[in-house]
Amino acid sequence: MPLSDTMIAGPHHLRVLEDQFDSAAELLRCLRAWEHGHELRPGNMADDQNKLIKRWVAAHDAAHRAAKQWLSEPDDQTFRVSLVNA
Secondary structure, three states, X not given: OOHHHHHHHHHXXXXXXXXXXXXXXXXXXHHHHHHHHOOOOHHHOOHHHHHHHHHHHHHHHHHHHHHHHHOOOOOOOOOOOXXXXX
């Protein structure tokens, strides 16, 4: 992976992603909902969870569109966000 992907595109994606939420707690709540429920059909989950997942997807898509221009191969790359427990 080229240095520009790590040093420019990645942080830009994260900054735009964070700007989509009012707080880090809200971002984490939406990410966790997506991690636990994105493979389920909307009718198989609570409305609240479905709303959180939709919010995550919209925010992640917006961040991807904003940072994609900085990727070395923008048509073949994407951003992945995951939680790491310390």
